[in-house]
Amino acid sequence: xxxxxxxxxxxxxxxxxxxxxxxxxxxxxxxxxxxxxxxxxxxxxxxxxxxxxxxxxxxxxxxxxxxxxxxxxxxxxxxxxxxxxxxxxxxxxxxxxxxxxxxxxxxxxxxxxxxxxxxxxxxxxxxxxxxxxxxxxxxxxxxxxxxxxxxxxxxxxxxxxxxxxxxxxxxxxxxxxxxxxxxxxxxxxxxxxxxxxxxxxxxxxxxxxxxxxxxxxxxxxxxxxxxxxxxxxxxxxxxxxxxxxxxxxxxxxxxxxxxxxxxxxxxxxxxxxxxxxxxxxxxxxxxxxxxxxxxxxxxxx
Amino acid sequence: xxxxxxxxxxxxxxxxxxxxxxxxxxxxxxxxxxxxxxxxxxxxxxxxxxxxxxxxxxxxxxxxxxxxxxxxxxxxxxxxxxxxxxxxxxxxxxxxxxxxxxxxxxxxxxxxxxxxxxxxxxxxxxxxxxxxxxxxxxxxxxxxxxxxxxxxxxxxxxxxxxxxxxxxxxxxxxxxxxxxxxxxxxxxxxxxxxxxxxxxxxxxxxxxxxxxxxxxxxxxxxxxxxxxxxxxxxxxxxxxxxxxxxxxxxxxxxxxxxxxxxxxxxxxxxxxxxxxxxxxxxxxxxxxxxxxxxxxxxxxx
Numbered sequence: 001x002x003x004x005x006x007x008x009x010x011x012x013x014x015x016x017x018x019x020x021x022x023x024x025x026x027x028x029x030x031x032x033x034x035x036x037x038x039x040x041x042x043x044x045x046x047x048x049x050x051x052x053x054x055x056x057x058x059x060x061x062x063x064x065x066x067x068x069x070x071x072x073x074x075x076x077x078x079x080x081x082x083x084x085x086x087x088x089x090x091x092x093x094x095x096x097x098x099x100x101x102x103x104x105x106x107x108x109x110x111x112x113x114x115x116x117x118x119x120x121x122x123x124x125x126x127x128x129x130x131x132x133x134x135x136x137x138x139x140x141x142x143x144x145x146x147x148x149x150x151x152x153x154x155x156x157x158x159x160x161x162x163x164x165x166x167x168x169x170x171x172x173x174x175x176x177x178x179x180x181x182x183x184x185x186x187x188x189x190x191x192x193x194x195x196x197x198x199x200x201x202x203x204x205x206x207x208x209x210x211x212x213x214x215x216x217x218x219x220x221x222x223x224x225x226x227x228x229x230x231x232x233x234x235x236x237x238x239x240x241x242x243x244x245x246x247x248x249x250x251x252x253x254x255x256x257x258x259x260x261x262x263x264x265x266x267x268x269x270x271x272x273x274x275x276x277x278x279x280x281x282x283x284x285x286x287x288x289x290x291x292x293x294x295x296x297x298x299x300x301x
Numbered sequence: 302x303x304x305x306x307x308x309x310x311x312x313x314x315x316x317x318x319x320x321x322x323x324x325x326x327x328x329x330x331x332x333x334x335x336x337x338x339x340x341x342x343x344x345x346x347x348x349x350x351x352x353x354x355x356x357x358x359x360x361x362x363x364x365x366x367x368x369x370x371x372x373x374x375x376x377x378x379x380x381x382x383x384x385x386x387x388x389x390x391x392x393x394x395x396x397x398x399x400x401x402x403x404x405x406x407x408x409x410x411x412x413x414x415x416x417x418x419x420x421x422x423x424x425x426x427x428x429x430x431x432x433x434x435x436x437x438x439x440x441x442x443x444x445x446x447x448x449x450x451x452x453x454x455x456x457x458x459x460x461x462x463x464x465x466x467x468x469x470x471x472x473x474x475x476x477x478x479x480x481x482x483x484x485x486x487x488x489x490x491x492x493x494x495x496x497x498x499x500x501x502x503x504x505x506x507x508x509x510x511x512x513x514x515x516x517x518x519x520x521x522x523x524x525x526x527x528x529x530x531x532x533x534x535x536x537x538x539x540x541x542x543x544x545x546x547x548x549x550x551x552x553x554x555x556x557x558x559x560x561x562x563x564x565x566x567x568x569x570x571x572x573x574x575x576x577x578x579x580x581x582x583x584x585x586x587x588x589x590x591x592x593x594x595x596x597x598x599x600x601x602x
Contacts, residue, residue, distance in 0.1 A: 041407035048399065049413055052479065056419060058442060059431045073442075117324030124317045132321060139332040140530070141585045143537035145561045146578040149571060150335035150342065156352065173331035180324060205316070234424035236540040241566055252426045256544060259430055266434055273427045280422035288415045 056277070063088075063270040088271035095254035096275060099233055102250055103279075105168035106232035107225050110175040114224065115217075118183030119209050123195065133184070136177045147173075148241040155242055162247045170238040175228030182227075186220035187213060223290040226283055233279050251276050336582065342575035349569060357572070364572040373552055373560060374577065381556040381584070384471055385535045389528060391475035396482025396527075401512065403483070404490045414487070421480035429544025432473045436460050436545075463553035466546055470554050474541060482527055489523030490516070525591075532588045537581060557581040 063084050064077040121129045151170060152161070160166030190213065198212040214221065236252040243249065255272050343364050345357040368374050403414050420428065435443050436459035444456040459469040493516060501515045517524075539558040542548060548559040555563075557577055565574025 037405075038407040041402075041405065042409060044402070045407070045410065045413045048402075049416060052417060052476070053419065055428075055431050055435055055476070056423075058435060062434065073440075113323045113327050116320040120317055120320035124320070126314070126317055126321070129321075132325060135328060139328055141533050141582075142332045142336060143558065143578065143581050143585065145537065145539055145558050145565075146339050146582060147331060147335040149561065149565050149574055149578050150338035151331070152566075153342070153571060154334070154338070157355075170331070173327065176324060176327055205320070209320075230422065234426075236424065236426045236543075240543075241562075252424050252540075255426055255430055259433065259544070269430060270434065273430050276427050277419075277423040280419060280424075283422060284415055284418060 059270050059273050059277070062267060063274045065267065084267035084271040085275070087265070087268040088275060091258070091268075092251055092254050092272050092275065095249050095251040098248060099250040099252070099276075102164065102167050102171060102248070103229045103232040105164065106171040106175060107228045109168060109172035110179055110228040111221065111225055113172070114176050114179035115183055115214065115221070116209060118180050119187055119213055121180070122184045122187035123190075133181070136180050139177045144237045145241075148237055151238075152241055160242075162243050162245050164248055166242055167238060167248055167250075168232075170242060171232035171235050172228070174231040174235060175224065178227055178231075179224035182224045183217060183220050186217050190216055219290065222287065226287055226290060230279060230283060233276075339575045339578050339582070342571055343579055345572050345575075347569065347571040351571075360572070364570075364576045368564075368573050368576040371573075373555060376552060377555045377557050377560040377577070378580070380467060380554060381536060381558070381581075383467060384474070384538075384554075384556055385532060387468075387471040388474040388478060388535050389531050391471070392478035392482045392531060393524075393528060395475065396479050397486050399479065399483045400486035400490055401516075403487055414483070417483065418480045420477055425477065425538075425540040426544045428473065428477055429541045432476075433460065433545055436469055436473075460546055461550055463551045466550060466553045470542055470545055473545060474535065474538065477541070478531065478535070482531065485527050486520070486523060489520050493519050529588055529591055533585055536585055536588075557584070 061075070061077055062073060064080055064082075065073055066081040066083050117132075120126060121133055147170075155161045155166050158166075160169075194212065194216070195208060198208045203211065233250075234252065235250070236256065239248075239250045239253040240256070243253070251272065255269070255276060258269055258272060342357075344359050344361065346360040346363065347357050351357045399417070403410050435441050438444060438456050438458045438461050441459070443459070444453075447453045448456065458465055460466050497519070498511055498515055501511050506514070537558055538556075539562060542554055542556060542559050543562070546554045548555040548563065557580060561574045561577040561581065563574075564577060565571045
């Protein structure tokens, strides 16, 4: 975990010390060969990117071109036409807002539940802690539809169907195991002396957690929070199964209904799709290194 | 702090467990309870009346018999296995190739790796929607391109023919899963000491030989974790299939996940849905055993 955490940051500096060490012989030809290799790699990399990201380009391209006639869609938009986005916004703004509210709620619940648990599992030497960590890993095995199957019936009995609270609680469950594993891995590495000093200053366990451990774990908290947001934002299954009316409708559900009802208006559908991808894109720009660290840190502890 | 805390005083232990309690409760409610309830539900008779009377009488093996007699069940099981194995093979193969490619750093490689994460970060429903547009038989850009390049003479019915639809769904899921495989395998490659490969080169090993007899064996724990995590998340995929094909055409992309959804939430027979859900869990469990074995090796590291 800690190694993968440093990888993206180390990226720009790593080749520098390496190059001279790897060039014991005649200097110049080696360098040019390396430069040529780099150029070939860049070209190949751009090709890979072009192929794999083409669908996303096509989404944006379709969304930016006017007209319902898909037959004469161009490969590049000539002018920026925001008509599709306007129509998409008119029908989905409410759903986008619902998604934001639900996802933020899920992040709050997720971190509030996961952080203390991760701290205890990392530092308290509890008998049975391994079992809890193990159970956390095992939850990844439970299919969402199985959860939804039982949860729907429980929600009917509890009156939580078609409620924000119900969906927030369900969506938070998507991020909690991940957050526990990630936060615990980080909190294990906090130096013992720091915690001892805080305890000697008269802090109770909760106090130490809030005023020392959490601030120190800022990066891990950001990472797990971002992922909890993304998991909840992307959730479709719980939105589909735990809601029977339009009272709580996140944008993923909005799109699904939109494809059914507006197959003719692909421009607007693609505009909604593009708007729903914004959090993922923002995440990559704002928190690039956390994302890569999160993916590898959460799965291989 | 921990030295003082390890003294096995019961009250202190209780206070420490309070930190874990919310998370443990959460996981019991949102993962444990659904597992148990699904088993119970599979022996109960759910009908429309259940929602008025709140009563679902036990009916023995009735649901199991009905599901096993349903010819869609066998087909769904088969589709699920094809979908999972096909997706994993593609994701892993391409993910590994890209991980190896990016392992040799070059200008912009960090940025490129980050951008490649996008397909994995956007909501699956969005990915499904975009691909549904691209794969459209008449107006989709893929057929347009293939025909312009003379690769195919007639338009391929990607999602509209029962013979091709499952393959198309697999291809889209490969696209979604490549980033995850790439990132984790890349992380694994970074941790292999460069000296080992350099030594092999000095011994006269070519790049292929080097990969198969030095890199791959050292990467084995990571490979196992990637494949098993991939299996567990792929076998239960539902969003993507609902957005792309809704299980059609002619049930050719029906999987255990979509069948559960259909039985429970469209036919409102939660008992039969629970049966299929249980089978889905059973399939996952077989692979969880593999995961645990692999993970034991991973933890020892």
